[in-house]
Amino acid sequence: MSERMVVIGGDAAGMSAASQARRLRQAEELEIVVFERGHFTSYSACGIPYWVGGDVDDRDDLIARTPEEHRARGIDLRLRTEVVEIDVPGRRVRARDLETGAQSWTGYDKLVIATGATPIRPPLPGIDAAGVHGVQTLDDGQALIDTLESIEGRRAVVVGAGYIGVEMAEALITRGYDVTMINRGAEPMATLDPDMGVLIRKAMEGMGIRVIGGTEVTAVRTDDAGRVRAVATADDEYPADVVVFGIGVRPATDLARAAGLPLGAYGGLLTDLAMRVRGHENIWAGGDCVEVLDLVSGSERHIPLGTHANKHGQIIGSGVGGDYATFPGVVGTAVSKVCDLEVARTGLREKEARAVGLQFVTVVIESTSRSGYFPGTSLMTVKMIAERRTGRLLGVQIVGREGAGKRIDIAAVALTTRMTVEQMVALDLGYAPPFSPVWDPVLVAARKAVAAVRKDCRG
Template sequence: MPAREELIARAPEEHRARDIDLRMRTEVTEIDVPGQRVRWRELESGAEGWTGFDRLVIATGARPLRPPVPGVDAQGVFGVQTLEDGQALLDGLSGARGRRAVVVGAGYIGVEMAEALLKRGFEVTVVNRSEQPMSTLDPEMGRLVHRAMDGLGIRTVGSAEVTGFVADGDGRVRAVATEAAEYPADVVVLGVGVLPETSLAEAAGLPLGSSGGLLTDLAMRVRGQENVWAGGDCVEVLDLVSGRERYVPLGTHANKQGQVIGSNVGGDYATFPGVVGTAVSKVCDLEIARTGLRERDAREVGLRFVSVTVESTSRAGYYPGAAPMTVKMLAERRTGRLLGVQIVGREGAAKRVDVAAVALSARMSVEEVAALDLGYAPPFSPVWDPVLVAARKAVAAVRAAG
C-alpha cells in the first residue's frame, strides 16, 4: 500500500526552501481588513500576535457536516476531510470488532467510501436522506446507481434521516439509528457533504453568497475589496449555464483558482470565468458523470426544457467488452440550447461527459452537438456515440415541443 506521504504534493520544508514563511499549527483568529492585518495564535504554545499584509488570500476551504444528533462523537464514527482523518479511519478499520460498516450519505464521498469499505471485506450499508443515491443526478438516474450498488452487495437505504448513533458501554458505536430502524455498525463513515468555512470572512464583513461562500469577481478578488482574494472550497462560483452563483467544492476548481490568484497577486492578469458543474465518480465498475443542470436546477431558474434518455453501449455492440450506458440530456425548449447531461454506465462512460462540458461552455444547441465530428472506431464507440444519439433525440423533442 502506498505511504500516506506520497499524497502530499509539497512538504513544508519545500515551501520554506522557496522563501515562504510557512507557519504550521498556527490559526488566524481575526481579519482586520481596514487595518490590513490578521491576528494569529500558535496552537501549541498559545502565543498570539498580529501580522500585516499588503495582499491577503483567503483559502480556508470547507468544513465537513456532522449530523447534530446524539452519539456523533462516539468512538468508531469517522469523517474523511483530511489526511489525518483518512489515517484515523484506516486505523479504525484495522481495530474494528466486526466487519459491519455504515456510511451516512450517498453523494460522491459516500459512494466512494462504500466501495473502499466493500473492497476491504466489510458488509456495507449506506444510509441516505434522499430517496436515491447521488442527489447531483436526477432521481431516475440515481435509481440506476442504487440498482448497481445493490448488485454489488452494498445495501442502500433511502429516505432515511439519521436520528442518532448508538454506543455500547465502552463508548464505541454499535448502530446507526433512523426513525424507522437501527443498522448495526462496527464502524461509521460520515459523507454528508461540506459547507464553506467562511466564519472569519463573515466576521470581517466580507460578502457572502446564498450558500455562505465568499463572493469574488472574475479575477478571484473578493467583491468590494482591492487587496483581498479568495479561492477554493470557501468561495461561490458563477454557473455559466444558469447564470447564478453556486457552491461547487471541487479540487479542479480550487487548483485553477489558485493559479488565477497567484497570477493576479503577483502583478500579472488572469480570470476564472465560471463552471458548468462537471463531475465524475465511480463505485466499483459503475461510472457516474454529470455536467450542467438537473431538471430541478432548470426549474429553479425558470427555464422551460425538454429531457430525453437513451440506452446505448460504450463500444460497437458487436465488439468484445461493449458495456451498457444510459445518457440523459436536457435542452432549452425554445432555443434547443444544451442545458445538462448525465451519464451512468460501465467502462468508458464517465469521460464522455467532457464533450458535453465543452458544448455547455460554448453554449451550443443540441442540434450543433448532434453534428459534432467525434472519433469513431469499434473499440471506442458505436458509429453514433451515445452523446450524439441523445442529442439527436433531444433535437426531435425540441422540434416536437414547438
C-alpha cells in the first residue's frame, strides 16, 4: 500500500529529505507532497549577500534545483502554499493557497517539518516602513535589490553585526553606499570573543564603514510618504535611504508549538539522533527549525546553517525511505569574510565555556599564512581555548587574510574527535612555503596552549 510523505518547507532540509526519500522509494510506494510558501526551492540563502553585492551575477545562480526539476522526479511540489495548522492526532495538515486564499487538508503517513528560521524583527516604531528589509529568502533578496535600484539616495544603515549584518554592510559599500552599522554589542561578530571582534571592527572601519557599537536602535523614522528616512538610537539619529536588519533569526516553530510538539530552550524542535521529533515516530524535523547537540558543551543549541540543514535532510529522507542514518551533533563551525579579511570560529567562546561550567586557559598568537619569505604572506591571529588540567580543545577563532579561514577545519576535526592540544601539536599537516610556515599557525597556537595548560597545572 502506498504511503504519503508531507514536507513543510521547500529549501535545504525539506527538499533534501524529499529527494533522498524519492531515491529510496518509487512513486507507487511513496507519494511525496511538499508545501513551500515562497517562489523558490533548493537555493543558497548564504549566497544572498554576494548576489546583492554583485559577486554573483544572477539570482538563478543560487538555485541548486528548480521546482520543475523536483516535479520531474515525481515530487508534488506546491509553491506559494503555506501550511497553517498541523493536526497531529489526525495525521493531517491544513494549507492555504497564498494566491487565492483557498484552504484544504492533506493527510500524511510521514511528516517532515523543515520550516527554517525567521529574521528577528523587534517591535520598533517604523519597522514596517518602505525601505526597511530583512534578508532571509530569495524573495527578501530580490525585494532589497529592487529597492536599491529604485532609490536615488546612497545612505544605508545596517542594524546588527552578526554574519548577515557584516556581509550586507560589505555588499552595500561595494555598491557605492555610505554605510553605517549599528550594533548592540561592543564589537561586531558576537560569535567571536570581543578581543577577536575588535579585529573585525578595525577592518570594517578601514573599508569606510561607520561602526556604532554598544547602541540599540529605538525607532525607524519615516517621511511623509511612509518611507524610511533615518534610524534613531537613544543618543543619535542616522540618516538612511535603505535599512537592513540583520540581528539574528529564531526557529520558525509557531506551527510546531501550536501542535504541541516538543521545543527546546531556544524555541527549536527537539529530535532524536535520526531527526525524528521526540515522542513522535512518524514526524521528522530538520534545518534551521531544530536544535542540535553541541558535542563540546553537551547541550542543545540553535545553529542555523545550510551545511547542517542539508545533512538533516539526507538523514530524514533515509529514515522515511527505509534506510538508516543519524546526526550525532555539531561543534559550531562557521566561516565568513569582510572584503579580504577571513573570519572563522569553531567550538566554544569563553562566555559559552563558562556558562556550562568549564574552566579553561586561553592563548592568542599571531603568525603568517605562508613562509615569511614567500610572496603574498599575510598575518593571521589565532585564539585557542583549552580545558584546564586535561588540555582538551574547547574552541578556536581565526581572523586573517587569504588562507586563514579554512584552517578552522583542522580545529573542527580536533574538536569532533575530542583531541587535546598536546595531541594537536603532533598532527601531520601539509607543509610547503606557498601554503604554510613550517609550523602551521594552528599548531603554533596549540603549542602555546600546551605550555599554558602545563603552567596552570604547576600553579
